[in-house]
Amino acid sequence: MPIRLYMLQRLSALVMAPLVLVHLAVIIIAVRSGLDAETLLGRTRGSLVWGLVYGTFVVAVSIHAAIGLRTVLDEWAHIRGKALDAAMWAIGLGLLGLGSRAVYAVTVG
């Protein structure tokens, strides 16, 4: 793995770690306080903070997972060269697309 990808993967992990905790806390609080979907969406829609939290999370996950899966494909499927980088980009952009759709749905509507 080239050093730039290595550093990006560490950096994205650093960003993800606190956001995972925030996400877990949100789930626990939401479930324990018995909020229904409507109330939750009412709080997240139009909220810049939630948009930023989950937007950043989605970007970090897309980068981190794409680089990690690049290594798995390299070592286990023996995909090399341009095909390997193409697969990495496809995974990253795919996750970014799916994640952004979800963030849009929760924060904009």
Place this chain on the structure above:
Amino acid sequence: MSDGIDNAAATDTLDVRVWRGDERGGDWHAYRVPAAANQTVLDVVTWIQRHREPNLAYRFACRVGVCGSCAMSVNGEPRWTCRTHVQDAARDGVLRIGPLRNLPLVRDLACDMAPFFDRWQEAGGRFVPSSDRHADIAAISPESPARRIADAAIQCINCAVCYAACDVVQWKPDYLGPAALNRAWSLVNDERDAGNKDRLRAVAGDAGCHNCHSQHNCTRYCPNQLDPGASIAGLKRTTMKAALKGQL
């Protein structure tokens, strides 16, 4: 030259299986070999070659752990056979001796070491002088921190035991591997060397040190008690600092 077995008081025999064949295929062959005190795995192979299979291919030179040419797979683990005692290596009384993995096979127990030495060159494992023969001898204190790090990694005998022990080498054959990276780390810390720019670039590439999973199989098996895993961690830190400074 005595092989240490014929003239010993051999009361017992060993159950030995040796892999014979080439790249196209092969099989395990069974032999009974007279047991002797302090017998090494290389003694066993030599006995089979002298008494049973004159055309058995294997490699050795020094027989005292210096040249690094006798490494084989013994009961599935890479070992220097001239310093591995049968009593430590046998499992349930059986000794299975095969060629090292992760290297092309020449025949029987002899591997082609060329890819291993190619990685050495690709990792910038060659000393690049910073002055010429007319300059005074560089005064390097053996106590200086950099020299201590260089010395800790320098006693490599090129046996390829670590290379055979590394799963990443198996999965990604162009990975530079523990021995070449360990050598690069020794040179990175050699104050007389002038090749670090290219070297750091080489070890930071797609086949470089960042492929290492840090599980230290290399360190576990290195017969010279070197720590290639720690050397690779050092390379990761140094290349990262260089990248942050825009030097890569």
